[in-house]
Amino acid sequence: MAKTNFSKVEDSLKAGLDRMNVDQIGKLADVAQRVARPELKSLMEKATKAAMKLALEKKAILHVVKQGLKEIDLSNFYQSIDCSKEQINDLLERSKELNNEEWEKLKSIKIQMLAHKEQYIQSHPEKGNDQLIKQQRKEHLNKRFNVKKKWLPLS
Numbered sequence: 227m228a229k230t231n232f233s234k235v236e237d238s239l240k241a242g243l244d245r246m247n248v249d250q251i252g253k254l255a256d257v258a259q260r261v262a263r264p265e266l267k268s269l270m271e272k273a274t275k276a277a278m279k280l281a282l283e284k285k286a287i288l289h290v291v292k293q294g295l296k297e298i299d300l301s302n303f304y305q306s307i308d309c310s311k312e313q314i315n316d317l318l319e320r321s322k323e324l325n326n327e328e329w330e331k332l333k334s335i336k337i338q339m340l341a342h343k344e345q346y347i348q349s350h351p352e353k354g355n356d357q358l359i360k361q362q363r364k365e366h367l368n369k370r371f372n373v374k375k376k377w378l379p380l381s
Contacts, residue, residue, distance in 0.1 A: 287336050294339035
């Protein structure tokens with residue numbers, strides 16, 4: 227049985243969700259255009275912009291925290307934020323029904339994760355991406371990869 231490449235399915239699903247978000251924003255814009263009074267129209271536009279900004283901020287928080295959970299596996303980090311990995315996973319699973327206090331907690335976790343990552347990179351420069359790339363290029367000078375039967379060098 228052949229292996230199935232799900233990355234194309236995931237990409238199309240993401241594109242569909244993005245189209246749905248754009249359609250929702252378009253519907254809100256249509257409602258704002260139908261409003262006859264200019265003060266209500268400007269109020270509706272401000273509300274739409276605020277809602278879009280809040281939704282994007284929440285998506286960014288969720289993305290950073292999910293990526294941070296994959297990368298950070300240090301117990302002292304979780305002790306420093308007074309939260310366990312399981313509690314953070316629980317917050318991520320319930321992301322649709324979180325209240326403002328829990329969103330603020332996730333936002334503070336995001337800020338602390340980014341600060342911890344920056345501090346870790348500064349204290350361990352050998353683990354940085356640039357150093358890793360240089361090391362791999364030195365180790366594999368003649369290594370090549372196959373792109374549709376044409377072998378190209380890595381560098």
